[in-house]
Amino acid sequence: MVNPMPDNQSHPDMSAGAGQAELPIKVQARDVCVSYSGKQALNHVSIDVPDRSVTAFIGPSGCGKSTFLRCLNRMNDTIEGAKVVGSLKIDGLEVNDKSVDPVVLRANVGMVFQKPNPFPKSIYDNVAYGPRIHGLALSKDELDAIVEDSLKKAGLWDEVADRLNHPGTGLSGGQQQRLVIARAIAVNPEVILMDEPCSALDPIATAKIEELIDELRENYCIIIVTHSMQQAARVSQQTAFFHMGNLVEYGTTEEIFTNPRDPRTQDYITGRFG
């Protein structure tokens, strides 16, 4: 169960175990509680997420995993009546601190949503969106380079190189999702949040995205919310199981799927509920 004591960083429920010890901690949450208009959605969640790896959040619908994800880039700010308390640090910097500008934070924490949401602009403009608003490119050539690099990292370059000025909404669902990933990494974030990125895609597009996630792991801290336990098992190194707004169990993916400690985790991954 979750330990409410915020100081104990080596608590087994917070860090994912000895196997990942060599990776530095990127995201550190202590007693994070979220309520929407007074309704509690997340209860005292404490977790340490390591850098350069994929961490999966699993759990039944309404368990709070997306809510927690949205705390990490303060997207809950855009929701009326949302209230976040507790300590949440990225690279030791308090996210909810008043001095933190959410605009700067979000440039550092990219997010990919459940439904592909390319802007109604060209493929090029979609990827160039972030660099433009943050002034990351000083010249047109630089911007071109960023766009090409991002599309290559997202594995989309070969498919769209000859039609960069076509509308992004004209791509297939899987391509759109990779375009959105390219858009997110174009501003060079350190953390990438993915909220069920494959739930609107067919199996082949899903396989491509999963492959991409595995490649991106080398350079980013990736947190992915998923309903598919197979997906969690395939792509992640750590898995956290949420239930009814609580973080029930957190550990290496292998451990969670082969030897869960909590009976609820056991029931969920064996398909007895959820």
Added chain:
Amino acid sequence: MSVTALIALAILVMLAGGFYAGRSRAIQAVAGNTVRLHSLPNYHGYYVAIWTGLPALLLLVAHGLFADKVVENLTYAELRRDAAALNAQLDEALSTDTVYEALRADAVQLRGRADSIASDLERLRSATGEDRDPERMEALDSQRLDALNAVTSADEAVLDRRMELVDGVAAAAREAGAPVRALAGFELTQAPRERRQLFLADTLNIAHGELPSRESRELVAAASIATRHQNQLRYLIGAMALVVAVAGLWRTRSQVEPAFRARNHVESLVTALLLFSSVIAILTTVGIVFSLLFESLRFFSTVPVSEFLFGLQWSPQIALRADQVGQSGAFGAVPLFAGTALITLIAMVVAVPIGLLAAVYLSEYAGPRFRATAKPLLEILAGIPTVVYGFFALLTVGPFIRGLFSWLGFEDVVTQSALSAGLVMGIMIIPFISSLSDDVINSVPQTLRDGSYAMGATRSETISHVVLPAALPGIVGAVLLGVSRAVGETMIVVMAAGQGANLTANPLESVTTITVQIVMLLTGDQEFDSPKTLSAFALGLVLFVVTLIMNVVALRVVQRYREKYD
């Protein structure tokens, strides 16, 4: 209470009875076990009631619509028969009257002369080169006018003589004690066309117990005939309606049985009713369009389309005499198009930015409480009658603009200017733009906004780079609807922009628009065969086509937008 009303009441009673008869028979047929029925008992009731009442009531409605026309024709035919002897007498008198014959011969001869002058003139006009003789053409033209006048007065003389003889025959018949009906028929059949219609209308008025335009023994006699026909027709139709109702009741009641598909029959009747309603709406539209079209064609037979569409002079005077100078007026509508465009432009320059920014604030920035108050308040603007905007423009904005621009050093600024009308019209259109744009902006999916925020964009960056581009087609649609509203607006312009058909781009001058001119052309005394009146229809047609095109484009644009996100 009239017979027809009584019969209608009886049919309504039968209709109600039919409902219960159908219902109870259906229940009886299955001995109360209604589960065995194909349709619920009420459907059987509706079915019987509809076929009992509907045809009979339609018959009564048709009677109400067409009875007067039928009675009129029957009365006319009967009066004509009664007057046969007198008509024969008149024919004989006409054929023996030498004065009448001489006058007729005169008229024929004069007409021949006028025709030959006209054909000479035609030949001269089509001639080219040396043969073309303007002086002779002018002389011939005046000769032709004289000849036409002579023909007209000869025709009048013929008619006068004929009426003298008619009066003579009628007087003699009255002396000889001919029946009043025969005299009435004689008066009716010998009257000129329009007098005949008046006679029949008066007859029916007396028969209905209403006030006729004049009283006479002949009219009263004719009215008694009309009354007789009226009553006969009324009883005949009434009896038919009753028979139809009873037959319907009997026939449909015998159809009721457990397997009878009453609900399907009722369903098809409901379909027919719905179809009928929509057909009425469509036919009305088609009728309006066709009346515009045909009157415009009449107008274009006197004024060429090219002159109307491209002429720079608009002064639609009435010709009091056939040979008046400037008789045909000037029907170049370009000043009106330009005035309409100018005022619309000013209005949109006011309405689009304010409306759009208000919509952005309401949908993206305002809290729910402010939004709940501000949106209805803004929409109240749309509920203000345009005439109120009109005097606001005339009494407040106009003088203010005049004062402002004279202070700035402009000379001769008038109160009634395109600027004041355009400004006020723009204010009127703000709620259109803001309300529609607000809806469109709200229907931009939240995921797009989230995507932009997650990239670290601020609110205004998100709005200008993502939300507005996504909503653009819908906003364009809203603006186009606003434009068609501005183009069609009349009252504000009548009051605030003056009526001078100036061709100008200066917003401080007074201009006039298509709609205002239509109002001017169709108010006051008018004759429906002068180009002045008919030009209103041509203007209406232009207006209709322009707004139609804009509405179609706007709807298409909005539709394409909808397809994208639903």
